[in-house]
Amino acid sequence: MSIVSPFVNIRRELHQIPELGFQEFKTQQYLLDYIYSLPQERLQIKTWKTGIFVKIKGANPSKTIGYRTDIDGLPIIEETGLSFSSVHTDRMHACGHDFHMAIALGVLSHVVYHPINDDLLFIFQPAEEGPGGAAPMLQSDIMKEWMPDMIMALHIAPEYPVGSIAVKEGLLFANTSELFIDLKGKGGHAAYPHQTNDMIIAACSLVGQLQSIISRNVDPLDSAVITVGKITGGTVQNIIAENARIEGTIRTLSPDSMVKVKSRIEAIVKGVEVGYECETKIDYGCMYHQVYNNEELTKELMEFARADEKMNVIECKEAMTGEDFGYMLKEIPGFMFWLGVDSAFGLHHAKLSPTEDAIEKAISFITGYLSYKGK
Numbered sequence: 001m002s003i004v005s006p007f008v009n010i011r012r013e014l015h016q017i018p019e020l021g022f023q024e025f026k027t028q029q030y031l032l033d034y035i036y037s038l039p040q041e042r043l044q045i046k047t048w049k050t051g052i053f054v055k056i057k058g059a060n061p062s063k064t065i066g067y068r069t070d071i072d073g074l075p076i077i078e079e080t081g082l083s084f085s086s087v088h089t090d091r092m093h094a095c096g097h098d099f100h101m102a103i104a105l106g107v108l109s110h111v112v113y114h115p116i117n118d119d120l121l122f123i124f125q126p127a128e129e130g131p132g133g134a135a136p137m138l139q140s141d142i143m144k145e146w147m148p149d150m151i152m153a154l155h156i157a158p159e160y161p162v163g164s165i166a167v168k169e170g171l172l173f174a175n176t177s178e179l180f181i182d183l184k185g186k187g188g189h190a191a192y193p194h195q196t197n198d199m200i201i202a203a204c205s206l207v208g209q210l211q212s213i214i215s216r217n218v219d220p221l222d223s224a225v226i227t228v229g230k231i232t233g234g235t236v237q238n239i240i241a242e243n244a245r246i247e248g249t250i251r252t253l254s255p256d257s258m259v260k261v262k263s264r265i266e267a268i269v270k271g272v273e274v275g276y277e278c279e280t281k282i283d284y285g286c287m288y289h290q291v292y293n294n295e296e297l298t299k300e301l302m303e304f305a306r307a308d309e310k311m312n313v314i315e316c317k318e319a320m321t322g323e324d325f326g327y328m329l330k331e332i333p334g335f336m337f338w339l340g341v342d343s344a345f346g347l348h349h350a351k352l353s354p355t356e357d358a359i360e361k362a363i364s365f366i367t368g369y370l371s372y373k374g375k
């Protein structure tokens with residue numbers, strides 16, 4: 001049996017207990033148990049809903065550096081076949097938050113034993129996948145009291161090799177909004193369509209029309225995405241559906257395009273309402289502000305990483321992923337970067353299996369950066 005590092009082991013244990021946003025009770029307890037097992041002299045720990053704030057007193061502080069990790073999982077049935085697969089039915093850490101937490105604990109424990117000069121604030125944030133924990137955490141009294149002067153976070157990137165980070169100054173991740181559209185018509189016998197208003201037909205037509213917003217209403221040089229990830233409707237094969245529901249997400253590189261896309265969705269849904277003689281309801285669910293990296297701090301991070309012979313720096317393009325860390329970066333200068341984990345399957349895939357060597361490499365890189373930055 002091979003021996004794995006303590007933080008790889010932590011990742012595996014966390015991987016087994018994924019929980020959805022604001023339900024991360026076991027995860028919170030696991031994190032607290034670990035944090036309370038460390039020497040407590042320099043630590044102040046406060047819980048916030050299912051999240052945690054940990055302040056670490058520096059040796060000679062002139063500022064506070066924030067480090068944020070997300071902690072929630074996704075409603076996915078895991079198909080990795082790993083020996084440490086999720087034991088929670090229909091739940092999986094398919095976005096790497098198990099990696100993010102293990103790395104955060106590794107960095108936290110390093111700075112407890114090897115204090116830097118500056119104070120540090122670790123933020124274990126719930127509900128990144130939705131409905132969003134960053135914005136309310138930012139508004140909390142704890143955050144107001146312990147507000148860091150700068151903040152950083154990482155996200156695993158399956159497409160980049162282990163031993164690399166990918167980052168860019170300015171816009172890194174898109175503006176996002178969830179999208180839920182309910183359609184209600186008149187159901188009936190499958191053999192008598194003329195007596196009904198079929199919501200399966202209306203929903204199919206609507207999904208096609210939504211894509212025309214991207215190709216015909218958004219400036220081609222200002223990208224946007226509408227993804228419909230789920231359609232439900234009807235009851236059985238020989239009854240015409242009275243109800244249908246479309247669930248999706250909108251991504252835009254500019255906040256202006258988000259406004260435009262939504263106004264076009266509303267117009268098209270109105271058209272479907274008239275055309276298919278049905279009732280409709282639109283709900284935008286949760287919305288995330290774009291992730292915008294502070295130019296100066298990001299440049300400095302890239303220079304630091306380039307000087308590290310164990311780290312390869314990739315200058316990446318912006319991505320249409322969303323991250324509520326964008327709300328923190330709106331208020332606090334800082335950055336997010338991609339951490340290469342080399343997986344054949346991407347984020348949100350049931351077979352995502354990031355390479356665990358990336359965990360120790362990330363801990364060593366980040367602790368090095370914190371010692372340099374927090375001098």
Ligand SMILES: CC(=O)N[C@@H](CCC[C@H](N)C(=O)O)C(=O)O
Binds near residue numbers: 128130155249
């Ligand atoms: C990094 C990542 O994958 N983040 C998620 C955030 C989802 C926000 C929300 N639930 C939505 O779908 O808009 C992503 O899907 O990009």
